[in-house]
Amino acid sequence: xxxxxxxxxxxxxxxxxxxxxxxxxxxxxxxxxxxxxxxxxxxxxxxxxxxxxxxxxxxxxxxxxxxxxxxxxxxxxxxxxxxxxxxxxxxxxxxxxxxxxxxxxxxxx
Amino acid sequence: xxxxxxxxxxxxxxxxxxxxxxxxxxxxxxxxxxxxxxxxxxxxxxxxxxxxxxxxxxxxxxxxxxxxxxxxxxxxxxxxxxxxxxxxxxxxxxxxxxxxxxxxxxxxxxxxxxxxx
Numbered sequence: 001x002x003x004x005x006x007x008x009x010x011x012x013x014x015x016x017x018x019x020x021x022x023x024x025x026x027x028x029x030x031x032x033x034x035x036x037x038x039x040x041x042x043x044x045x046x047x048x049x050x051x052x053x054x055x056x057x058x059x060x061x062x063x064x065x066x067x068x069x070x071x072x073x074x075x076x077x078x079x080x081x082x083x084x085x086x087x088x089x090x091x092x093x094x095x096x097x098x099x100x101x102x103x104x105x106x107x108x109x
Numbered sequence: 110x111x112x113x114x115x116x117x118x119x120x121x122x123x124x125x126x127x128x129x130x131x132x133x134x135x136x137x138x139x140x141x142x143x144x145x146x147x148x149x150x151x152x153x154x155x156x157x158x159x160x161x162x163x164x165x166x167x168x169x170x171x172x173x174x175x176x177x178x179x180x181x182x183x184x185x186x187x188x189x190x191x192x193x194x195x196x197x198x199x200x201x202x203x204x205x206x207x208x209x210x211x212x213x214x215x216x217x218x219x220x221x222x223x224x225x226x
Contacts, residue, residue, distance in 0.1 A: 004151075034213070096154065099152045
């Protein structure tokens, strides 16, 4: 089993839809969690950190489920500009980061 | 806004040649990361520095790759000799530290796209 797993998609949704991605991790001792957004042929950019209590930023909500070892990202009211690849990052032992392979989102008119 | 600088942006080389990439992190960031990203995959950590010390280089192919951060500021990643399979995007990132919470948040440079012919 890979350390961090994501469904590569693509998730193809209409504008205004709500979409959710999950990211599972294998190391129960993982320390911190993040979601990044990556546009085609660009560098990843931090979208949000994932806290134990959950985290919301506008249309984006991230949650952590330590018991089941996954993090989630919910996007409400999808915009065309949300089309990108969403990468989860799990920091394990000594806060060494591991990226998932990313989930591709395509929002269409 | 502070940014991570990388150079060159693009590099084309022939196999068996040596290549080097440079990264200047955000000022004050103690932790520096080098990643390799193949199209369609997530970034793979090659080496992580805390100041000038290596925290992790378990995924660095040490027979051909080397990385240094001599003064704990900027860093160089070298490949010698380059192989066809090294064609990828090489990303550098930095963070304030590698303890918990927001100090872990990584900021990426624009990357160096390497093509080995």
